[in-house]
Amino acid sequence: MKFGRFEHQGRVFFGAVEGDRVSELEGTPFDRYEVTRKRHALSALKLLVPCMPGNFYCAGLNYAAHIEWANRRTGGNRKMPEKADIGYRSANALIAHGETIVIPADSPGPVEFEGELVAVIGKKARNLSESEALDCVLGYTLGNDVSERAWQKQDRTLWRAKNCDTFKPMGPFIATGLDPMNLTISIKVNGRPAGEYSTDKMLFSAQHYISRISKYMTLWPGDVVWLGTDGATEPALEDGDTVEVAQKDIGVLSSRVTRAKLR
Amino acid sequence: MKFGRFEHQGRVFFGAVEGDRVSELEGTPFDRYEVTRKRHALSALKLLVPCMPGNFYCAGLNYAAHIEWANRRTGGNRKMPEKADIGYRSANALIAHGETIVIPADSPGPVEFEGELVAVIGKKARNLSESEALDCVLGYTLGNDVSERAWQKQDRTLWRAKNCDTFKPMGPFIATGLDPMNLTISIKVNGRPAGEYSTDKMLFSAQHYISRISKYMTLWPGDVVWLGTDGATEPALEDGDTVEVAQKDIGVLSSRVTRAKLR
Numbered sequence: 001m002k003f004g005r006f007e008h009q010g011r012v013f014f015g016a017v018e019g020d021r022v023s024e025l026e027g028t029p030f031d032r033y034e035v036t037r038k039r040h041a042l043s044a045l046k047l048l049v050p051c052m053p054g055n056f057y058c059a060g061l062n063y064a065a066h067i068e069w070a071n072r073r074t075g076g077n078r079k080m081p082e083k084a085d086i087g088y089r090s091a092n093a094l095i096a097h098g099e100t101i102v103i104p105a106d107s108p109g110p111v112e113f114e115g116e117l118v119a120v121i122g123k124k125a126r127n128l129s130e131s132e133a134l135d136c137v138l139g140y141t142l143g144n145d146v147s148e149r150a151w152q153k154q155d156r157t158l159w160r161a162k163n164c165d166t167f168k169p170m171g172p173f174i175a176t177g178l179d180p181m182n183l184t185i186s187i188k189v190n191g192r193p194a195g196e197y198s199t200d201k202m203l204f205s206a207q208h209y210i211s212r213i214s215k216y217m218t219l220w221p222g223d224v225v226w227l228g229t230d231g232a233t234e235p236a237l238e239d240g241d242t243v244e245v246a247q248k249d250i251g252v253l254s255s256r257v258t259r260a261k262l263r
Numbered sequence: 264m265k266f267g268r269f270e271h272q273g274r275v276f277f278g279a280v281e282g283d284r285v286s287e288l289e290g291t292p293f294d295r296y297e298v299t300r301k302r303h304a305l306s307a308l309k310l311l312v313p314c315m316p317g318n319f320y321c322a323g324l325n326y327a328a329h330i331e332w333a334n335r336r337t338g339g340n341r342k343m344p345e346k347a348d349i350g351y352r353s354a355n356a357l358i359a360h361g362e363t364i365v366i367p368a369d370s371p372g373p374v375e376f377e378g379e380l381v382a383v384i385g386k387k388a389r390n391l392s393e394s395e396a397l398d399c400v401l402g403y404t405l406g407n408d409v410s411e412r413a414w415q416k417q418d419r420t421l422w423r424a425k426n427c428d429t430f431k432p433m434g435p436f437i438a439t440g441l442d443p444m445n446l447t448i449s450i451k452v453n454g455r456p457a458g459e460y461s462t463d464k465m466l467f468s469a470q471h472y473i474s475r476i477s478k479y480m481t482l483w484p485g486d487v488v489w490l491g492t493d494g495a496t497e498p499a500l501e502d503g504d505t506v507e508v509a510q511k512d513i514g515v516l517s518s519r520v521t522r523a524k525l526r
Contacts, residue, residue, distance in 0.1 A: 054315075055355045060420070085419040088351040088426075092318045092480050104479060126428075156348040157323070160479040163351075165389075216367060216423040217355050 002173040002251075003029045003139065006045040017042065017173055029138055029174070030122055030221035049094045050141050050174045051120060055223040056089045057213060058145065058162075062203050062228025069232045074153070084204035084212050089145070089226070090163040097172035097253050101237065104164055105260040107148050110236030114145035114229035115187040115245035117199050119206055120174050121223040126214055133210040136219055139176040142185070142245045142253040143226045144169040146237070169245075169255045170224070178249055180206040180227070188244040189235055197230035265436040265514075266292045266402065269308040280305065280436055292401055292437070293385055293484035312359045313404050313437045314383060318486040319352045320476060321408065321425075325466050325491025332495045337416070347467035347475050352408070352489070353426040360435035360516050364500065367427055368523040370411050373499030377408035377492035378450040378508035380462050382469050383437050384486040389477055396473040399482055402439040405448070405508045405516040406489045407432040409500070433487070438513045443469040443490070451507045452498055460493035 002017040003025075014029055015022035022040045027033030030051070061067055061081050071078055095101070103111050122138025145162065146169070152161035162168075186196040204212075206227055213219065237243055239259040246252040265280040266288075277292055278285035285303045290296035293314070324330050324344050334341055358364070366374050385401025408425065409432070415424035425431075449459040467475075469490055476482065500506055502522040509515040 052317075055353050057422075081419055083418065086422045087420045088353060088422070090318050090351060090480065092483065092486075155346065156344055157350045159320075159349045159351070159476075164479045165481050213422075216427045217353065218428050220355065223355075 001176045003050065003176075004173045005048040005050050006040075007048055008040065008045050012048065015040070015045070047096050047098060047172060049096045049170050050172075051222045051224070052094070053091055053222050053224040054220050055217075056091050057086045057224065058089045058226040059084070059204070059209060059228040060087045063197065063201050063230035064203060065197070065201070066228070066230045066233075080203065084209050086209065086213055086225070087158070089168060093163045093165060093168035095166050095169050095255070097169065098255075099169065100166065100256045100258055101146055101169065101243070102166045103237070103239070103257065103259040104160075105262040107259075108150035109148070110150075111146060111148050112233040112236055113187055113189070113194070113243050113245070114147055114233050115185050115195065116143045116145055116229050117180060117183060117185060117227045117247070118143040118170060119180060119210065119225040119227065121219045121225070122221055124221060125219045128211050128214040130205075130207040130211045133207040133214070134180070136210065138221075139174040140178050140180055140183075140250060141171055141174045142247060142250050144243065144245050144253060144255060145226060145229065147233070169253055171253050172251045175250045183247050186246050188246070189237070190242055194235065195231050195233070199227070201230055202227060264402075264439045266313065266439075267436045268311040268313050269303075270311055271303065271308050275311065278303070278308070310359050310361060310435060312357045312433050313435070314485045314487070315357070316354055316485050316487040317483050318480070319354050320349045320487065321352045321489040322347065322467070322472060322491040323350045326460065326464050326493035327466060328460070328464070329491070329493045329496075343466065347472050349472065349476055349488070350421070352431060356426045356428060356431035358429050358432050358518070360432070362432065363429065363519045363521055364409055364432065364506070365429045366500070366502070366520065366522040367423075368525040370522075371413035372411070373413075374409060374411050375496040375499055376450055376452070376457070376506050376508070377410055377496050378448050378458065379406045379408055379492050380443060380446060380448060380490045380510070381406040381433060382443060382473065382488040382490065384482045384488070385484055387484060388482045391474050391477045393468075393470040393474045396470040396477070397443070399473065401484075402437040403441050403443055403446075403513060404434055404437045405510060405513050407506065407508050407516060407518060408489060408492065410496070432508075432516055432518045434516050435514045441512055446510050446512075449509050451509070452500070453504055457498065458494050458496070462490070464493055465490060
């Protein structure tokens with residue numbers, strides 16, 4: 001099943017997506033819902049971010065080839081993480097499929113994509129074992145952890161490197177019934193392949209992350225756990241580009257890129 | 264004026280607090296409101312966290328004496344920050360005045376308080392100058408940035424060091440009309456003074472932080488900016504303790520402390 005969140009004539013609702021048709025839900029996939037007979041053409045609806053997370057978790061480093069690439073590129077010496085320590089991002093920065101990433105006018109760059117699998121929590125949960133962990137997941141969506149590398153290096157925290165307005169495209173839909181450890185994520189910039197990896201290369205599994213978070217924190221419906229990216233994240237994004245993150249069951253998360261003008 | 268958020272007989276509402284009386288608001292202080300004639304005894308209401316922030320910003324290091332103390336204590340060598348780089352905390356961890364901080368069973372400790380002034384954003388804002396910055400602030404409340412120091416040292420991120428369930432007491436009320444740069448914050452543990460400082464010692468002012476955040480991120484009603492703590496943060500919190508953060512216009516944010524049992 002594929003869920004999306006939509007706006008139509010000022011109303012916001014969840015829908016079940018089949019091909020280019022959407023059936024409105026009464027209720028939400030995070031609680032109870034019924035699939036109604038109200039149907040829409042997908043193209044007639046405004047697509048929203050599939051959920052607004054109360055807590056936005058993000059695995060910074062979860063694939064070896066990405067860490068090795070980043071070290072080569074920056075001359076850095078980041079070690080492989082020994083533990084699944086989770087980071088945070090800002091819900092502020094989320095944009096939906098089809099919206100525009102705005103690079104701040106004063107960004108030295110490069111600004112790069114990071115295509116990621118995102119687990120969407122569906123049920124309140126605490127203290128889950130790894131074997132129970134996926135029971136609280138509603139489904140999976142895609143995220144683009146857009147990153148301003150100069151600020152990532154200069155600043156003491158990741159605030160503007162990762163969380164500028166528009167820096168967190170997420171969507172298009174939440175797909176249920178997937179094995180998060182066996183998906184192929186691919187990235188294109190201006191239609192040209194810019195990376196592809198399998199989620200079976202995660203250093204710490206989705207199960208492990210979710211179980212570990214739940215030992216200390218209650219997971220809530222709508223919370224999201226971004227699971228990291230693999231490989232290189234080039235070419236850098238420039239004004240006028242289009243960047244796509246894709247997985248065949250979830251769909252394509254596409255974003256245009258612009259650069260704000262100096263004022 | 265002092266605003267609080269309350270629950271009574273299953274209803275949640277904002278109120279204007281005067282002494283031990285609360286007048287219900289119709290609407291919210293983040294939008295339009297009217298003070299109604301529905302009055303309650305403060306003691307008859309359940310006090311909630313004064314707002315649930317969409318974005319939870321936190322200045323990690325904003326007072327010299329706290330950084331110097333932490334360096335002496337840990338043998339560390341943290342420099343004074345050169346820029347106001349903001350961090351994030353999890354809304355998940357918020358608890359109201361009067362609720363209980365639960366130290367996880369496996370915490371090596373010490374677990375310490377950090378009493379902080381908190382700016383509560385009242386209006387959507389972007390690109391504010393420092394002289395405009397406080398215009399978007401509804402008022403100020405208090406926060407206790409409870410910190411597990413072993414995890415703060417061990418982990419790659421601050422996730423469980425700072426964001427375990429119950430680790431972020433905030434409240435009791437939002438007071439308007441204060442000068443954030445001239446307030447005295449005091450902390451008590453079990454009734455004994457454990458620290459007092461003036462917010463005029465901030466390395467980067469509330470105005471500077473808010474202006475700087477707003478250059479890259481839209482501030483939204485209900486967002487909070489925790490402004491850091493000064494000085495030592497001892498004694499460590501133990502099972503059975505009570506910790507209070509106080510400022511005379513905002514009130515006293517009090518929390519009991521327990522330790523979870525090993526299971």
